[in-house]
Amino acid sequence: MLSERRLQVLRAIVQDYVGTEEPVGSKALTERHSLGVSPATVRNDMAALEDEGYIAQPHTSAGRIPTDKGYRLFVDKLAGVKPMTGPERRAIQNFLDGAVDLDDVVARTVRLLAQLTRQVAVVQYPSLTRSTVRHVELLSLAPARLMLVLITDTGRVEQRMVDCPAPFGETSLADLRARLNSRVAGRRFADVPHLVEDLPDAFETEDRGTVTTVLSTLLETLVEENEERLMIGGTANLTRFGHDFPLTIRPVLEALEEQVVLLKLLGEAGDSGMTVRIGHENAYEGLNSTSVVSVGYGSGGEAVAKLGVVGPTRMDYPGTMGAVRAVARYVGQILAES
Amino acid sequence: MLSERRLQVLRAIVQDYVGTEEPVGSKALTERHSLGVSPATVRNDMAALEDEGYIAQPHTSAGRIPTDKGYRLFVDKLAGVKPMTGPERRAIQNFLDGAVDLDDVVARTVRLLAQLTRQVAVVQYPSLTRSTVRHVELLSLAPARLMLVLITDTGRVEQRMVDCPAPFGETSLADLRARLNSRVAGRRFADVPHLVEDLPDAFETEDRGTVTTVLSTLLETLVEENEERLMIGGTANLTRFGHDFPLTIRPVLEALEEQVVLLKLLGEAGDSGMTVRIGHENAYEGLNSTSVVSVGYGSGGEAVAKLGVVGPTRMDYPGTMGAVRAVARYVGQILAES
DNA sequence: GTCTGGCACTCTTCACATCCGAGTGCCAGC
DNA sequence: GCTGGCACTCGGATGTGAAGAGTGCCAGAC
Numbered sequence: 001m002l003s004e005r006r007l008q009v010l011r012a013i014v015q016d017y018v019g020t021e022e023p024v025g026s027k028a029l030t031e032r033h034s035l036g037v038s039p040a041t042v043r044n045d046m047a048a049l050e051d052e053g054y055i056a057q058p059h060t061s062a063g064r065i066p067t068d069k070g071y072r073l074f075v076d077k078l079a080g081v082k083p084m085t086g087p088e089r090r091a092i093q094n095f096l097d098g099a100v101d102l103d104d105v106v107a108r109t110v111r112l113l114a115q116l117t118r119q120v121a122v123v124q125y126p127s128l129t130r131s132t133v134r135h136v137e138l139l140s141l142a143p144a145r146l147m148l149v150l151i152t153d154t155g156r157v158e159q160r161m162v163d164c165p166a167p168f169g170e171t172s173l174a175d176l177r178a179r180l181n182s183r184v185a186g187r188r189f190a191d192v193p194h195l196v197e198d199l200p201d202a203f204e205t206e207d208r209g210t211v212t213t214v215l216s217t218l219l220e221t222l223v224e225e226n227e228e229r230l231m232i233g234g235t236a237n238l239t240r241f242g243h244d245f246p247l248t249i250r251p252v253l254e255a256l257e258e259q260v261v262l263l264k265l266l267g268e269a270g271d272s273g274m275t276v277r278i279g280h281e282n283a284y285e286g287l288n289s290t291s292v293v294s295v296g297y298g299s300g301g302e303a304v305a306k307l308g309v310v311g312p313t314r315m316d317y318p319g320t321m322g323a324v325r326a327v328a329r330y331v332g333q334i335l336a337e338s
Numbered sequence: 339m340l341s342e343r344r345l346q347v348l349r350a351i352v353q354d355y356v357g358t359e360e361p362v363g364s365k366a367l368t369e370r371h372s373l374g375v376s377p378a379t380v381r382n383d384m385a386a387l388e389d390e391g392y393i394a395q396p397h398t399s400a401g402r403i404p405t406d407k408g409y410r411l412f413v414d415k416l417a418g419v420k421p422m423t424g425p426e427r428r429a430i431q432n433f434l435d436g437a438v439d440l441d442d443v444v445a446r447t448v449r450l451l452a453q454l455t456r457q458v459a460v461v462q463y464p465s466l467t468r469s470t471v472r473h474v475e476l477l478s479l480a481p482a483r484l485m486l487v488l489i490t491d492t493g494r495v496e497q498r499m500v501d502c503p504a505p506f507g508e509t510s511l512a513d514l515r516a517r518l519n520s521r522v523a524g525r526r527f528a529d530v531p532h533l534v535e536d537l538p539d540a541f542e543t544e545d546r547g548t549v550t551t552v553l554s555t556l557l558e559t560l561v562e563e564n565e566e567r568l569m570i571g572g573t574a575n576l577t578r579f580g581h582d583f584p585l586t587i588r589p590v591l592e593a594l595e596e597q598v599v600l601l602k603l604l605g606e607a608g609d610s611g612m613t614v615r616i617g618h619e620n621a622y623e624g625l626n627s628t629s630v631v632s633v634g635y636g637s638g639g640e641a642v643a644k645l646g647v648v649g650p651t652r653m654d655y656p657g658t659m660g661a662v663r664a665v666a667r668y669v670g671q672i673l674a675e676s
Numbered sequence: 677g678t679c680t681g682g683c684a685c686t687c688t689t690c691a692c693a694t695c696c697g698a699g700t701g702c703c704a705g706c
Numbered sequence: 707g708c709t710g711g712c713a714c715t716c717g718g719a720t721g722t723g724a725a726g727a728g729t730g731c732c733a734g735a736c
Contacts, residue, residue, distance in 0.1 A: 025699050038709055043700070061699050061716040101499065139475050141489065149487060149497075151479070159487075159495045161439060235573060236591035253574035363728050376680055381729070399687040399728050 002052070008035060009045045010054055011078040014066050018316055023063030068279035068313060071291070075276050075317050082318035084326040088116075092326060096334050102126075102155035106231050109307065109331050114234025116323040119311035120256065122294075124266055125229040126154035126304040126335065128222055133184045133192065138177045138214070143167040146210075148217055152189070154304055154335050158227070162217045165209040172207050176214065189222055228263050232256055234309075241312050251286030252310070261286075266306040269294045274321055279313045289313060293320050297328035299335040307331070340390070346373060347383045348392055349416040352404050356654055361401030406617035406651060409629070413614050413655050420656035422664040426454075430664060434672050440464075440493035444569050447645065447669050452572025454661040457649035458594065460632075462604055463567040464492035464642040464673065466560055471522045471530065476515045476552070481505040484548075486555055490527070492642055492673050496565070500555045503547040510545050514552065527560055566601050570594055572647075579650055589624030590648070599624075604644040607632045612659055617651045627651060631658050635666035637673035645669070 002010075012033040016024040026039040026046060035042065046064055049055045054070035057063075066074065084092070095112055099105040106123050113121035131152035139147040146162040179202065183195050196218070200211045221227060235256065238249050255261050261284050268283065269275035274295040280288050291313045296303025307328055309320060340348075350371040354362040364377040364384060373380065384402055387393045392408035395401075404412065422430070433450055437443040444461050451459035469490035477485040484500040517540065521533050534556070538549045559565060573594065576587050593599050599622050606621065607613035612633040618626050629651045634641025645666055647658060 023699090027699075039699095040709055040711090041707085044708090047701080057700090059715095059717065061697090061714090063699065135477060135479055135485075137475065137477050137487075139473060139487070139489075141473055147473075147489065147495075149475075149477075151477075151485065155499075157485075157497050161493075233595060236588055236595060239588040239591065250574055250577040253577065257571060257574060361728090365728075377728095378680055378682090378731095379678085381731095382679085385730080395729085397687065399685090399726095401728065 002049070005035065005037070006045045006049060007073075007078060008033075009042055010049055010066070010070060011074060013046075013049075013055060013064055014070065014074045014078070017065050018314055021314065023058055023065050025063035028063070065314075068281065071278045071313055071317070072281075075278070079318045081274075081325060082322040084322055089326060089330075092116075092330050096330050099334065102157075105155075105331065105334055107233075109327060110231050110233035113307065113309055113323065113327050114237060116327065117309045117311065117320050118234075118240065119237050119309040119315065119320065120232060120234045120252075121307070121309050122230060122232050122256075122262055122266065123307040123331075124263070124305040125231075126152065126156055126298075128152060128156065128158065128227045129189045130298075130302065130304045131156065132186060132188050134186075136177070136180045136184060136218070138173055138180075140168070140170065140173055146173070146214065148214060148221075150218070150221060154299060158221055160217050160221055162214055164213060166206060168207060168210045172203070172210075176203070176207075176211060192222065193219055228259075230259060230262060230266075232262070237311075248289055252290060255284055255286040256310070265292060266294055266308065269306065269308070271296060271303060274325060275308075276317065276321070291315055291317075293317070293324050295324055295328045297332045297335075299332055304335075340386070343373065343375070344383045344387060345411075345416060346371075347380055348387055348404070348408060349412060351384075351387075351393060351402055352408065352412045352416070355403050356652055359652065361396055361403050363401035366401070404652075406619065409616045409651055409655070410619075413616070417656045419612075419663060420660040422660055427664060427668075430454075430668050434668050437672065440495075443493070443669065443672055445571075447665060448569050448571035451645065451647055451661065451665050452575060454665065455647045455649065455658050456572075456578065457575050457647040457653065457658065458570060458572045458590075459645070459647050460568060460570050460594075460600055460604065461645040462601070462643040463569075464490065464494050464636075466490060466494065466496065466565045467527045468636075468640065468642045469494065470524060470526050472524075474515070474518045474522060474556070476511055476518075478506070478508065478511055484511070484552065486552060486559075488556070488559060492637060496559055498555050498559055500552050502551060504544060506545060506548045510541070510548075514541070514545075514549060530560065531557055566597075568597060568600060568604075570600070575649075586627055590628060593622055593624040594648070603630060604632055604646065607644065607646070609634060609641060612663060613646075614655065614659070629653055629655075631655070631662050633662055633666045635670045635673075637670055642673070 009029065012029050013024050016029065016032060026042040029042055030039050046055065050064065053067060054073060055064040056067050058065060092112060096105065096108055099108050106125060109123045110121045113123065131154050134153050135151040137149040141147055144164040144167050146164060146168065148160045148162055150158045179199060180196065184192050187195060196215055199215060200208045203211050238252060241248055265282065265284065269277065274293065277292045279291060282288060282290065282292060289312065290310050292308055292310050294306050294308025296306050298304040308324055311320065347367065350367050351362050354367065354370060364380040367380055368377050384393065388402065391405060392411060393402040394405050396403060430450060434443065434446055437446050444463060447461045448459045451461065469492050472491050473489045475487040477487065479485055482502040482505050484502060484506065486498045486500055488496045517537060518534065522530050525533060534553055537553060538546045541549050576590060579586055603620065603622065607615065612631065615630045617629060620626060620628065620630060627650065628648050630646055630648050632644050632646025634644050636642040646662055649658065
């Protein structure tokens with residue numbers, strides 16, 4: 001176990017390195033932080049921290065920089081979440097309050113997060129499966145072509161085309177629409193499958209094919225893979241990444257373009273509370289030099305989706321975590337109001 | 339007026355520079371292109387081209403690189419559009435044929451363009467105002483809350499919430515829906531405003547407020563600024579930009595995040611045919627070291643939106659133009675089929 | 677008039693040598 | 707267990723020189 005002072009030294013190293021972006025030496029440390037000991041002592045502590053793998057030297061005659069393990073300890077034990085100031089909180093609220101629909105809420109959230117943290121922001125749309133159904137609508141576009149529209153309590157709207165095996169009359173359509181809504185409106189999407197499974201039985205043989213097709217389209221829409229959407233922003237902040245540019249930034253941009261990767265990334269994060277994944281803790285290789293801070297948000301007590309930021313491992317964790325948490329909280333409020 | 343040979347020299351310079359990314363000298367030129375004259379002669383020609391502003395020297399003892407003006411001449415007079423090969427064309431078609439809905443078409447198009455050109459691709463969703471109405475739907479979500487859904491012939495779907503000034507009965511709703519559709523279905527969105535202006539007169543006084551609200555929401559949806567959406571992809575290709583990285587790439591990323599900027603950019607491009615904007619020809623300052631190749635696409639003869647790529651001024655213009663044109667053509671076909 | 681070979685000149689790039697200083701590790705002493 | 711002192715290491719900055727690419731210009735050939 002590391003002594004209290006050594007932890008303080010580690011904390012100081014992380015803070016200084018995050019600030020200056022340069023390896024920090026023993027002398028600079030004692031000057032900038034009142035540790036009450038001399039540089040020589042700090043050197044001993046640093047040697048110990050290095051042995052334990054918390055810090056490393058880029059080359060022999062340089063200062064130390066934290067390793068992923070060092071950041072991990074810092075986040076877990078040495079630093080809290082830095083709360084937003086009053087004015088910041090009001091600014092967040094004002095900005096989000098101006099949103100007119102769900103797309104706008106998500107778009108504004110992305111911008112806001114990117115600005116607050118000066119990093120790349122990722123915001124997932126509220127999950128369908130975790131939302132409740134507000135309304136299901138069926139429109140007839142052509143004799144054998146329908147459009148299915150799903151509306152959730154979080155304001156999300158999905159539409160799908162349905163090609164029917166046989167023409168479907170207006171009365172049958174109205175019937176199906178009414179039956180569908182009476183069964184699923186107000187229910188959770190996750191429960192929809194077994195709520196509708198016997199629905200075809202209520203229809204004439206000639207319509208059953210169409211009803212089945214509609215239902216299977218409805219269920220397809222709920223399949224995880226398809227239904228997850230997200231928005232990213234603040235990619236220009238990647239330019240603040242570091243010195244060895246192209247090599248670092250390229251895989252990150254590639255990862256950000258692969259929605260699948262991002263969704264997996266957010267998905268892996270814990271369901272409740274804030275998750276911080278540092279450097280190599282990220283399964284995806286391209287993100288090995290980045291950290292991901294994510295948290296769930298939702299209209300009620302439960303999370304309906306996640307949001308977060310992607311930045312260099314050398315980031316201001318307390319500040320970033322504070323911003324992410326605050327934004328998630330306000331987005332949840334906005335969704336609950338709408 | 340420049341002599342034929344000088345134009346050939348310019349063409350050779352552009353081609354070599356695009357290939358090698360390095361200033362090209364007189365000797366290398368004569369070796370790689372059979373111009374039939376000696377390096378000394380080429381030097382004279384180069385001096386003339388430089389006087390006219392078509393090429394420039396980064397520093398005294400280096401080769402020449404084309405200026406924006408040089409690229410302009412190259413594109414206008416010296417090079418054609420390089421057509422896609424048969425296999426390429428088939429690949430494009432196959433890839434786009436797999437799309438299941440409009441979002442998917444646009445997403446696939448972006449990926450495809452980015453891959454083919456190895457640059458950043460930008461694809462605009464089909465414009466509402468230039469499409470025709472397939473269907474207008476009204477859903478009642480709450481006694482005084484409606485949802486308005488617009489469906490276009492290009493497969494685009496837009497929805498808006500409408501808060502009514504007074505409760506609106508189901509019969510009135512059905513009435514409004516029927517009247518709306520009989521008036522606007524199959525018509526161009528641009529004509530919608532005057533097709534519906536007298537609609538409130540057909541309703542009872544108590545419903546008129548709601549009808550008016552619905553109509554104004556409908557018209558708002560058609561306002562240019564709001565209705566334009568676009569998708570971008572291939573930002574990872576920015577890393578192939580050049581050497582002086584952060585400085586060049588940052589403003590480009592910023593521009594790409596500002597949809598307004600991009601829409602303006604595409605909007606400024608000519609309505610018919612392919613447009614190439616080179617370097618400083620782009621009004622937006624951040625894109626002064628990039629070229630934008632764009633073209634309209636549409637399901638019929640007329641363009642419903644635009645797509646294009648953003649890349650370094652030092653790009654393979656014939657190849658890029660060929661890819662952009664081919665993709666636009668096939669997207670048009672896909673839209674026409676659906 | 678136009679093209680060509682030759683030549684002196686310029687300027688970047690690279691390798692190599694040098695110097696400086698930050699930072700370290702270790703040790704003896706308190 | 708902390709401290710000051712000291713020798714050591716190594717990277718970064720700076721300078722020098724040689725190499726090479728490319729130019730501009732000129733005198734002469736066609």
